[in-house]
Amino acid sequence: MTTLPAIAGVLTAEQIDATGAAIAAMQEDSGALPWFPGGQTDPWDHVESAMALSVTGRIAEAEAAYGWSRRHQRADGSWPIRMVDGRVLDPNIDSNFCAYIAVGVWHHYLITGDTRFLDEMWPTVWSAIDLVMKFQRPDGAFRWGGDHRSGAMFDQAQITGNASIFQAIDCAVRIADEMGQPESSWAAAHAALGDVIRDRPENFEPPSDHSMDWYYPILGGALRGRAGQEHIARRWDEFVVAGMGIRCVDHRPWVTGAETCELALAVDALGDTADAITLVESIQHLRDPDGSYWTGLVFSDGKRWPVEKSCWTSAAVVLAADAISRTSAGEGIFRDVRQTLVADQQIT
Template structure:
């Protein structure tokens, strides 16, 4: 599905967004397609705007939504750190440093005084929207951790990033009222665990609270709590969250449960409406296959970066050298 430019769209001819593009690049790194992964990161480096952002949606090189999504911008740090852990390529890390720095600085500008990060803004005017979304913020928490790791590895630690990480973690754990109320989507349920802000007993209790609302035994998990629709990417992400809590056996069971989405060519269909047995949407999305690959790597401990979600740190101290 990768375009000549290096972009990884949802499907051939479809949209590319900065977050799913990076997730798909991470799957390429896991499976040994390192040059293809680096072409994807080169696309990110080349298309980043002066303010550190990327357009929300690009189709075949044409910008269709020029807006800013802070979480979309933050995720480059996760992908770059992930690729470095697998390859050990310091030259790659150095080449991507300015891109990661610019994106992370944008995220810090979008952070509110209460620690939550505004979800997006208008690129043309520079206006930032007030609302903070829990899924995006939970993902940004992991991204800040990875950005700090990159900065330390390159001997350029940034205490402001450490403080931003700490304030966001406190908000996700102690002040959930700061965020938009959780939606009917499963991501708002498990992402605080997946992103690393909530772990241990608190994480297990959070997962248990809505397990029956979303998990369909033997089929995967619902994307939306009241619809008979299971999706491969959300199921794989929940598996990653469970593995991060130490519940690896349950994570393996979840990955096994979505093999009905696997096409004979090895790719994965986005989802299934189990009420009538129909695939929907009728597409094999790049990011769905990527999420399955990342979950399989986590539970099999196959690559050096298998702990990219499991090893997110909760507490960092400004002024200390963090490793």
């Protein structure tokens, strides 16, 4: 029997189970986990939602989701940016979207210990990361995407996507090691990416007014310790709305549940678990009686917007609760990201 996460005074295990059930109820027969019933599926949010299914003990549903990823991966290792009910609406490539499969597969393996699953998904992970490596620029940053038809890459590198790729490469290296097929070039790419995130942030596109550009270097694991705490402190008052959550965009009166829970994961990784609990508690006004979560709230007029209960918002709540409560075997997936892999791989 699965032990479910809980946060005392905030969320019970029964409530987390209901959220897991709400995510599973949105799953399509193909295994896809769309943003909401009838909505789009993208390969990143699909994986995040699958991770929440693993945490809540819905192993068959999670593996159906990873089966969807395996079957819909293209020959070059990529997935379309956007699909709806199996139809491709945006065929292009997002390097971060493609990399995230490694995080989900490693997380599911940590929870289940299922070597059969890892064997089955290893070719998918390898193909995805092999593709992503082609997007790395000479300065260590990863181009955000490319045109699938022509093969042309877009040169811009964005901090949020690169911070997420940093975590994904760490997970991919762990999988490769577990499979007895270490990839030293991936470790070297990870080191170069960490250097540019920490030491040359100006090499990325200027940070936008979105909160993700602020906290993702910590969530992805490239910034930790005092540097991470100082980074978070600099813009805390711009984004955090006490008792409501965090703004998705710094100048708009709009708080969103997923970003709030991702910030909770980030500050928990810095050791600030009390702040993480407060953040998760602050967005419980988005909870629906069925256990799902509305995407956000425009707090200036008290209206939910967009008017949707998004799969990935519910998933972010589950993952934050798991990390804070230290419950599942995958609860450290964000906290335990390694900052350097070069020494581990003994690259000369």
